[in-house]
Amino acid sequence: MTLCMSAIVGIGFLMKYTLISGQERWEIYGRNVELYLLGMDRHQWGMLHLILGFILLGLLVAHIILHWKIITNVYKKIIKEPLTKKTIAIVFIILCALLIVIPFFVEPEIETVKKGHGRQVTLVTNIKH
Structure with a gap:
């Protein structure tokens, strides 16, 4: 369990600080680049992170x-x-069940990105200034 948890934490740090998100890549590299480690991109490492979880x-x-x-x-x-x-015991079981089940029932907020708006346009504008 300790090795598994250590791998989960290490991969989490890898995805947060090394294989950074698209928005951060724009800020650092000034263009849209893809980052790889051992032939795997951020999403593939994320899948490994989930499997280990x-x-x-x-x-x-x-x-x-x-x-x-x-x-x-x-x-x-x-x-x-x-x-x-x-x-x-009952409160503990209910809380654990809710924390596990709630993500399957919530819906994300959906917002249509209009042309000329969104994160990439804002970042490119901020980089030029």
Whole structure:
């Protein structure tokens, strides 16, 4: 799990600071260029980042299953009141489920870019000044 998490963090930093977004490439290089590392572009590294995230999620589930007795025993020692135990468990489960499921139900704001407007035109204008 530690190796997987380290790879996820490293690839995240790689995409943020080395294989920068299109807007930042315009600012730095003054034109639209594509950046590669080991023959892969930013989107391909992003896909690897996602796959490693799913692998980490699977490892985490396996870790919880294998250590379930320890988890429940520690939980019982920390929280003595049965109603409080149930309440905290239910709230925790609901919050986790919401954080996982909500992205599938939200819709992005959609805005049509008019000719002569948008990020690239603004960047080119800012670079010339």
